[in-house]
Amino acid sequence: MAAEISYAPVQRRFFTPGVYVLLALVLTAMALAVYRFIFGLESVTNLTNQYPWGLWIGVDVATGVALAAGGFTTSALAHIFHRKRFEAVVRPALLTAMLGYTFVGLGLMLDLGRYYNIWHPAWPTMWQGNSVLFEVGMCVMAYLTVLYSEFAPIACERFIGRVNLPGRLASWNGIVDRVLRSVNGTLGRVMVLLIIAGVVLSCMHQSSLGALMLIAPYKMHALWYTPILPLLFLMSAIAVGYPMVVFESMLASRSFGRKPEMDVLTPLSAFIPIFLGIYMVTKIADLLMRDAYPLLFEGSFQSFMFLLEMGGGVILPFAMLLSSRMRRSSRMLFSASMLVVLGVLINRVNVFIVAYRPPHTQSAYIPSVAEVLITAGLIATLMLVYRVMVTLFPILPKEHPAHLPGDN
Amino acid sequence: MDLNRRRFLQFLGAGAVGGISTAVTPAEASSVENISDGYGVLVDTTECIGCRKCEFACNREHHLTDLPLERYEDTSVFETERWLQANAYTVVNRHPNPENAAKPTFVKSQCLHCLDPACASACLVGALQRQENGAVTYDAWKCMGCRYCMVACPFQVPAYEYGNALTPQVRKCTFCASRTAQEGGLPACVEMCPQNCLTYGKRSELLALAHEKIAGNPELYQDHVYGESEAGGTSWLYLAARPFTELKFQDIGPEPIPHLTETIQHSIFKFGALPLMLYGMLGAVMRIAKGGHGRHAETTAEEEVS
Ligand code: SF4
Ligand code: SF4
Ligand code: SF4
Numbered sequence: 137m138a139a140e141i142s143y144a145p146v147q148r149r150f151f152t153p154g155v156y157v158l159l160a161l162v163l164t165a166m167a168l169a170v171y172r173f174i175f176g177l178e179s180v181t182n183l184t185n186q187y188p189w190g191l192w193i194g195v196d197v198a199t200g201v202a203l204a205a206g207g208f209t210t211s212a213l214a215h216i217f218h219r220k221r222f223e224a225v226v227r228p229a230l231l232t233a234m235l236g237y238t239f240v241g242l243g244l245m246l247d248l249g250r251y252y253n254i255w256h257p258a259w260p261t262m263w264q265g266n267s268v269l270f271e272v273g274m275c276v277m278a279y280l281t282v283l284y285s286e287f288a289p290i291a292c293e294r295f296i297g298r299v300n301l302p303g304r305l306a307s308w309n310g311i312v313d314r315v316l317r318s319v320n321g322t323l324g325r326v327m328v329l330l331i332i333a334g335v336v337l338s339c340m341h342q343s344s345l346g347a348l349m350l351i352a353p354y355k356m357h358a359l360w361y362t363p364i365l366p367l368l369f370l371m372s373a374i375a376v377g378y379p380m381v382v383f384e385s386m387l388a389s390r391s392f393g394r395k396p397e398m399d400v401l402t403p404l405s406a407f408i409p410i411f412l413g414i415y416m417v418t419k420i421a422d423l424l425m426r427d428a429y430p431l432l433f434e435g436s437f438q439s440f441m442f443l444l445e446m447g448g449g450v451i452l453p454f455a456m457l458l459s460s461r462m463r464r465s466s467r468m469l470f471s472a473s474m475l476v477v478l479g480v481l482i483n484r485v486n487v488f489i490v491a492y493r494p495p496h497t498q499s500a501y502i503p504s505v506a507e508v509l510i511t512a513g514l515i516a517t518l519m520l521v522y523r524v525m526v527t528l529f530p531i532l533p534k535e536h537p538a539h540l541p542g543d544n
Numbered sequence: 545m546d547l548n549r550r551r552f553l554q555f556l557g558a559g560a561v562g563g564i565s566t567a568v569t570p571a572e573a574s575s576v577e578n579i580s581d582g583y584g585v586l587v588d589t590t591e592c593i594g595c596r597k598c599e600f601a602c603n604r605e606h607h608l609t610d611l612p613l614e615r616y617e618d619t620s621v622f623e624t625e626r627w628l629q630a631n632a633y634t635v636v637n638r639h640p641n642p643e644n645a646a647k648p649t650f651v652k653s654q655c656l657h658c659l660d661p662a663c664a665s666a667c668l669v670g671a672l673q674r675q676e677n678g679a680v681t682y683d684a685w686k687c688m689g690c691r692y693c694m695v696a697c698p699f700q701v702p703a704y705e706y707g708n709a710l711t712p713q714v715r716k717c718t719f720c721a722s723r724t725a726q727e728g729g730l731p732a733c734v735e736m737c738p739q740n741c742l743t744y745g746k747r748s749e750l751l752a753l754a755h756e757k758i759a760g761n762p763e764l765y766q767d768h769v770y771g772e773s774e775a776g777g778t779s780w781l782y783l784a785a786r787p788f789t790e791l792k793f794q795d796i797g798p799e800p801i802p803h804l805t806e807t808i809q810h811s812i813f814k815f816g817a818l819p820l821m822l823y824g825m826l827g828a829v830m831r832i833a834k835g836g837h838g839r840h841a842e843t844t845a846e847e848e849v850s
Pocket of ligand 1: 655656657658661662663664680696697698699700701702716
């Protein structure tokens with residue numbers, strides 16, 4: 137196979153029925169978001185003094201960060217471990233990570249009571265190094281910068297030598313082109329440093345995210361409360377990286393009417409049972425060592441959710457992906473990857489919401505319709521922006537000319 | 545908790561995170577022994593008659609509600625448990641007495657002003673801080689409204705102004721910091737209490753008083769001062785005639801809540817040692833992998849993996 141991989145903007149019809157559905161979700165969420173900013177959190181959420189964190193923190197923020205792990209895991213594989221054949225998935229994974237973290241930021245803005253103070257943790261006089269959240273916040277900010285810097289050359293590549301501003305601005309073409317080239321050149325020289333920094337920062341905040349709930353030992357259900365929660369978060373983030381890449385690559389292929397890139401995805405998926413297996417064994421060992429396993433059979437909602445998370449989201453896909461036949465079948469690979477992704481989603485929701493059982497509570501937290509719609513709208517926006525980006529920029533691998541005409 | 549922490553350290557020591565045991569030192573950030581002897585309040589629940597004058601005083605002091613004093617005589621509020629709110633820094637609850645229906649126990653709740661407060665350790669911008677005098681105070685200007693403090697407080701104290709769209713605040717008992725700053729100033733609730741129920745003073749003296757009371761009347765009192773050791777100690781202390789768990793007090797161990805997270809935080813990120821090591825390791829891998837790249841270019845992951 138070719139060592140050099142070339143990327144190209146996708147040339148397909150942008151508006152499909154699916155896109156209209158996404159647009160409808162986006163508009164609904166925008167209206168609700170405006171409502172939230174005018175009338176406050178109480179008007180749209182079911183949050184209470186007992187349940188200060190709900191769907192937005194569990195899904196938009198915690199799951200968003202976990203599912204963006206495809207970015208650092210593929211970049212480590214292709215650039216640090218030099219498995220060049222996986223180049224093809226690096227750019228889409230980078231784009232997903234960049235958009236994912238951007239939307240984590242947006243989701244957080246909606247959730248923060250004083251969103252306009254979001255910059256406070258970066259201000260030295262307010263640094264509070266004992267806070268796990270401080271560490272998470274700083275790492276996420278730094279990583280977001282790294283992601284944008286990693287992406288910038290791709291944007292430059294698209295326009296260098298092709299800058300063509302309309303009308304009177306055309307006289308600026310030369311200057312803009314030179315600026316792009318120098319940005320590209322500078323970033324190119326430090327790219328190695330950025331790539332490693334991205335991996336280190338990811339390991340740091342992926343694990344710290346798991347340390348967040350360790351400050352509430354008396355409120356957390358013992359099935360999830362373990363001092364190695366940070367390690368489990370890191371392991372599950374690494375384990376979900378490639379399944380997420382597979383899942384989203386296949387979704388994109390399907391939506392653009394392209395063939396799934398099985399020649400890359402199948403070998404990539406060979407890593408999944410390894411990482412997922414390590415996570416699975418650690419998690420089971422932790423249950424046994426802490427003697428928490430009898431709680432599995434207590435028949436509570438919590439025990440059900442734990443079994444669902446582990447059975448459906450870890451053990452089942454692990455067993456499926458052990459077989460190389462399954463990894464070669466695009467349908468099986470897609471299903472198994474989706475299970476891992478859902479498993480991590482359920483895990484994050486479990487840790488941040490289901491396991492959290494505060495005292496002096498009248499009723500349990502169930503997200504409001506508006507909270508769900510805003511979360512759905514954020515995901516829809518992310519998918520639309522992804523679509524716009526791969527149409528504008530060289531992100532997906534160039535298609536074989538033979539496939540190009542005809543379909544659609 | 546202690547056990548958890550030890551396990552975590554053992555775990556690090558086992559090298560599972562990459563042989564960084566040298567970087568591990570116990571959390572130095574919070575150690576209750578060094579904490580200055582601030583002020584506190586001793587609440588003797590056996591003296592409380594449930595008049596709710598403390599609620600009235602607090603609400604008036606902090607402009608929370610403007611209900612007139614007579615309205616606090618309404619005992620129907622005791623039918624269901626009430627809890628702290630954005631506009632209620634303190635509430636009194638009635639707990640029925642199974643042995644003597646005529647003598648229920650009334651308990652006043654508010655922020656306990658922990659010696660090593662979880663809320664302050666959680667707050668990423670330092671909006672919540674323990675003051676020298678023992679009060680744990682809030683600076684709304686710094687706060688970004690993440691509500692992590694509410695997740696962290698083991699006593700479920702901080703409340704939030706969800707209905708305020710622009711400048712919502714975390715709300716809890718301030719220990720009347722502005723009143724007590726003055727010579728001889730008392731918290732509003734303490735000043736108003738008609739019984740011998742609330743005693744304001746140095747925490748060490750209050751503890752001595754509490755144990756004196758217990759020794760003086762061992763038939764009446766439980767031999768337990770709630771807050772002496774809970775969560776590493778709290779400024780507000782309680783005496784009761786019945787086991788505290790029957791009165792809906794949280795059963796909290798003696799280890800300060802922030803210890804585990806602060807230990808993890810400081811052992812892993814001390815001088816950035818672990819991240820830097822990871823950085824170096826990845827850099828080395830990168831060089832080596834690049835060197836070997838030519839030879840192995842054609843190996844597939846399938847082969848490498850199996
Ligand atoms: S009781 Fe809760 S809010 Fe009050 S100081 Fe302790 S941790 Fe903070
Ligand atoms: S809500 Fe405010 S006070 Fe509470 S942790 Fe967040 S920033 Fe700190
Ligand atoms: S100390 Fe002040 S703020 Fe706290 S309960 Fe008493 S009156 Fe209210």
